Amino acid sequence: MNRKISRRSLLKVGATAITASSLSFLKILPASAAAGDVLVTVTGQTINSLDLHRTGTNRASYQVAVNVYDRLVSFGTKEAVGGGMSYDYATIEPELAESWTVSEDGLLLTFKIKSDAKFHDGKSVTAQDVKWSFDRAVSVGGFPTVQMKAGGLIRPEQFTAVDDVTFTIALDKPSKLTLPDLAVPIPFVINSEVAKANATPEDPWAMEYLHKTPAGSGAFKVAAWKPGEQLIYERNDDWAGGELPGIKRLVLREVASPATRRALIERGDVQLSFNIPNKDAKELAGEVSVISTPIENCMHVLGLNTTFEPFQDPDVRKAMAYAIPYEEIFQAAAYGRGERLWGGAAKVDSTEWPRKSPYEYDMDKALDHLGKSAFSKGFDVPFSISLGLSDWMEPTALLIQESIAKLGIKSELEKIPGANWRTAALVEKRLPLHLDNFGGWLNYPCYYFFWAYQHGHLFNSSNYKNDEVEALVDETLHMSVEDPDYAPKIMRLFEIAFEDIPRIPLWQPALNVATNGAQGYEFWFHRQLDIRGLTSA
Amino acid sequence: MAQTIPVVIGVVVISFLLTRALPGDPAVYFAGDAADAASIQQVREALGLDKSMPQQFLIYVGDLLRGDLGQSLSSGQPVLTDLTYRLPASLELTLVALGLSCLIAIPLGVLAATRPGTWVDHLCRVLVTAGVSLPTFFTGVVLIYFFYYLTGWAPAPLGRLDFIYIEPDRVTGFYLIDSLLAGDIETFLGALKQLILPSITLALFTMAPIARMTRSAMISALSSDYIRTVRAAGLSRTTILRTYAFRNALLPVITTLGMVFSFSLGANVLVERVFAWPGIGSYAVDALVASDYAAVQGFVLAMALLFVFVNLLIDLLYSVVDPRIGFADNE
Numbered sequence: 001m002n003r004k005i006s007r008r009s010l011l012k013v014g015a016t017a018i019t020a021s022s023l024s025f026l027k028i029l030p031a032s033a034a035a036g037d038v039l040v041t042v043t044g045q046t047i048n049s050l051d052l053h054r055t056g057t058n059r060a061s062y063q064v065a066v067n068v069y070d071r072l073v074s075f076g077t078k079e080a081v082g083g084g085m086s087y088d089y090a091t092i093e094p095e096l097a098e099s100w101t102v103s104e105d106g107l108l109l110t111f112k113i114k115s116d117a118k119f120h121d122g123k124s125v126t127a128q129d130v131k132w133s134f135d136r137a138v139s140v141g142g143f144p145t146v147q148m149k150a151g152g153l154i155r156p157e158q159f160t161a162v163d164d165v166t167f168t169i170a171l172d173k174p175s176k177l178t179l180p181d182l183a184v185p186i187p188f189v190i191n192s193e194v195a196k197a198n199a200t201p202e203d204p205w206a207m208e209y210l211h212k213t214p215a216g217s218g219a220f221k222v223a224a225w226k227p228g229e230q231l232i233y234e235r236n237d238d239w240a241g242g243e244l245p246g247i248k249r250l251v252l253r254e255v256a257s258p259a260t261r262r263a264l265i266e267r268g269d270v271q272l273s274f275n276i277p278n279k280d281a282k283e284l285a286g287e288v289s290v291i292s293t294p295i296e297n298c299m300h301v302l303g304l305n306t307t308f309e310p311f312q313d314p315d316v317r318k319a320m321a322y323a324i325p326y327e328e329i330f331q332a333a334a335y336g337r338g339e340r341l342w343g344g345a346a347k348v349d350s351t352e353w354p355r356k357s358p359y360e361y362d363m364d365k366a367l368d369h370l371g372k373s374a375f376s377k378g379f380d381v382p383f384s385i386s387l388g389l390s391d392w393m394e395p396t397a398l399l400i401q402e403s404i405a406k407l408g409i410k411s412e413l414e415k416i417p418g419a420n421w422r423t424a425a426l427v428e429k430r431l432p433l434h435l436d437n438f439g440g441w442l443n444y445p446c447y448y449f450f451w452a453y454q455h456g457h458l459f460n461s462s463n464y465k466n467d468e469v470e471a472l473v474d475e476t477l478h479m480s481v482e483d484p485d486y487a488p489k490i491m492r493l494f495e496i497a498f499e500d501i502p503r504i505p506l507w508q509p510a511l512n513v514a515t516n517g518a519q520g521y522e523f524w525f526h527r528q529l530d531i532r533g534l535t536s537a
Numbered sequence: 538m539a540q541t542i543p544v545v546i547g548v549v550v551i552s553f554l555l556t557r558a559l560p561g562d563p564a565v566y567f568a569g570d571a572a573d574a575a576s577i578q579q580v581r582e583a584l585g586l587d588k589s590m591p592q593q594f595l596i597y598v599g600d601l602l603r604g605d606l607g608q609s610l611s612s613g614q615p616v617l618t619d620l621t622y623r624l625p626a627s628l629e630l631t632l633v634a635l636g637l638s639c640l641i642a643i644p645l646g647v648l649a650a651t652r653p654g655t656w657v658d659h660l661c662r663v664l665v666t667a668g669v670s671l672p673t674f675f676t677g678v679v680l681i682y683f684f685y686y687l688t689g690w691a692p693a694p695l696g697r698l699d700f701i702y703i704e705p706d707r708v709t710g711f712y713l714i715d716s717l718l719a720g721d722i723e724t725f726l727g728a729l730k731q732l733i734l735p736s737i738t739l740a741l742f743t744m745a746p747i748a749r750m751t752r753s754a755m756i757s758a759l760s761s762d763y764i765r766t767v768r769a770a771g772l773s774r775t776t777i778l779r780t781y782a783f784r785n786a787l788l789p790v791i792t793t794l795g796m797v798f799s800f801s802l803g804a805n806v807l808v809e810r811v812f813a814w815p816g817i818g819s820y821a822v823d824a825l826v827a828s829d830y831a832a833v834q835g836f837v838l839a840m841a842l843l844f845v846f847v848n849l850l851i852d853l854l855y856s857v858v859d860p861r862i863g864f865a866d867n868e
Binding site for chain 1: 559560561562563565566567568574575576577579580583584610611612613614619622623674678681682685686689693694695696700809810811812813815819820823826827828
């Protein structure tokens with residue numbers, strides 16, 4: 001233990017960008033108090049940009065937008081299923097906005113910005129900054145623009161800075177998705193003066209500058225960043241967006257090998273290991289604290305492509321759904337982490353989603369349904385999985401392959417490289433039988449159906465098209481959940497999805513986090529580490 | 538020099554064509570999670586991938602001539618920055634490992650050659666066979682398990698420096714050298730500690746060819762006519778071994794060293810993964826997986842230049858070890 005104490009009391013941080021002020025606060029801290037101020041965490045992923053709006057920014061980098069920037073609003077906190085805390089989709093809380101009002105017709109949102117909110121360089125956060133940042137998000141194209149559009153935020157003209165502290169959003173139609181969409185990582189608020197000073201005619205949105213130099217108002221600043229190695233966060237003591245974080249500094253180290261990450265967390269040299277494999281989560285539980293949170297609005301599914309002739313027959317699809325050894329897969333591929341999504345009631349009685357499908361492993365029923373179809377003797381089909389996701393896809397596919405072989409359905413495993421997977425599965429939608437995963441950031445079933453069941457949409461890898469589904473999704477997507485029509489329409493969607501079963505739900509995956517000396521971890525829908533609530537245990 | 542230019546041109550063309558032949562569409566990959574056709578097209582245009590292949594090639598060569606290797610998408614940095622940062626990390630690891638490997642393998646090979654068939658010879662054989670037949674990621678994990686996880690003797694496998702040390706000012710990019718230049722012994726020791734386990738892992742793997750080559754070269758040297766002659770002349774055993782046998786046996790060993798160096802620089806990707814080493818191997822693999830054209834091209838080009846340089850160095854070493862080679866060139 002001696003070694004650990006000396007490590008912490010040294011508190012020298014391997015950073016090139018340590019400022020004079022940060023060094024001085026380190027010097028005056030007594031060693032005992034200092035121990036709780038720094039956390040070391042590991043992850044397997046690389047942060048490749050500090051600007052979420054940039055083309056090519058990967059998922060792992062979203063956490064910078066969360067921790068270093070603020071949005072107008074944020075979500076609340078609640079107890080999570082499976083232990084620990086979770087963000088609370090049901091409550092919207094202020095972050096930069098002090099208060100907001102929605103006009104009678106739902107078309108005009110007016111935000112008052114906190115007067116004490118300041119960027120890291122000391123400049124006050126104004127409505128002009130918000131306007132510039134929102135203009136940027138809807139203009140740069142790619143993922144940010146698509147995500148903004150989901151909330152009805154499409155054109156710069158919709159955003160107005162009325163005065164320094166008043167910001168308004170004009171909507172084309174009222175939507176329940178707008179407010180939650182303001183709390184996702186995308187519409188973060190940038191210091192527009194700094195950004196504009198570093199913009200060029202070719203780069204009007206200062207993409208090159210903000211890529212390496214954040215200009216935010218968030219709870220943390222970036223003290224040092226080396227892609228492929230580490231990122232060091234340092235607390236912003238003047239943060240106005242919420243309660244001041246309990247830690248002064250967080251070192252995020254990238255360690256590619258899961259075995260090494262496991263050794264580090266078990267030894268206690270790092271206090272938090274983010275997104276650990278299911279197998280490690282199962283085996284580490286008990287030794288260190290492991291939190292496995294089922295990911296909201298997210299499912300692992302078996303996709304049956306309706307352009308493939310046998311899968312056009314509903315009986316073949318049902319036969320497939322009855323031929324899956326669900327529990328075996330759940331244990332072998334997920335190590336029991338997450339939520340089971342099979343064996344549910346025959347009748348849909350709530351708008352809960354993801355929910356258990358009425359199917360379960362029953363070979364007699366599978367044979368029955370296949371017998372009723374034109375393919376009673378079986379058929380040949382390629383079974384595609386992504387090499388990048390082989391940790392869960394491979395065991396799942398092997399067990400399904402073995403089971404459907406008993407129906408006479410011969411499948412050959414086709415492993416597609418990760419870089420090719422999105423093109424093949426989602427853009428070209430050409431894989432007859434495949435595994436898929438989609439999780440919607442905005443936690444509404446209609447939002448899930450919009451992406452995964454409406455024809456032509458990206459995550460509808462089954463090429464599914466049902467006119468009633470098209471109409472129901474269009475009607476419910478922006479409808480308030482309090483509308484008396486909402487629940488019946490959503491339940492009808494579930495019924496059709498289970499009856500037509502183009503996507504067979506397997507299980508709801510979990511996000512696993514191991515802690516050893518840290519507490520206060522909170523699950524977020526964006527599946528990245530929000531460090532603002534962490535404290536040393 | 539005259540020979541290297543066509544090699545480099547060839548590498549530029551081939552690496553460009555090969556990366557384009559990679560499966561996968563970087564525009565789709567980097568357009569992000571909820572991208573639709575329009576946003577994928579926007580990304581494609583932003584990356585310049587909507588242009589024709591000859592156009593893309595001309596742009597690439599033009600940039601190259603200006604010393605611009607392009608921008609890596611997966612790391613978000615200019616490829617040149619990535620390479621200048623990561624290549625020294627890999628080189629430092631590989632050179633230390635190779636040094637360690639030579640320190641053990643060459644004496645072992647000499648000993649085995651002087652006493653063929655004895656226990657020393659068998660030990661040599663067992664050691665090198667075991668070393669080469671264990672995959673590096675396995676040796677790495679086993680070493681971490683014993684020396685870090687169980688005993689805690691080794692420092693946490695967290696890359697080149699534990700976070701409690703301040704990185705030395707960058708001069709060469711080699712932490713061992715830079716920390717000494719800065720006069721920071723503490724950081725030097727910190728960097729050295731981090732190097733121990735990964736370099737042992739890599740050394741175990743590279744020992745085999747060096748030891749085997751030393752042994753066989755020594756055996757053939759020892760059984761040659763000139764050794765018989767110096768023995769007959771009554772020279773001491775040490776002089777025979779050192780001056781006459783070993784020096785002659787060194788040539789094939791140096792050739793092997795060059796080859797081992799080249800392949801281990803590329804092959805230590807697994808060691809880099811296990812020890813979180815920010816080296817060039819894991820960089821290239823990540824870039825390949827993401828169809829990151831610029832990064833892959835930059836990596837191939839850097840490796841090609843490095844190999845050309847290493848070959849040159851080995852040719853020069855030949856003439857140092859065996860002056861006859863130098864004379865032959867001059868005639």
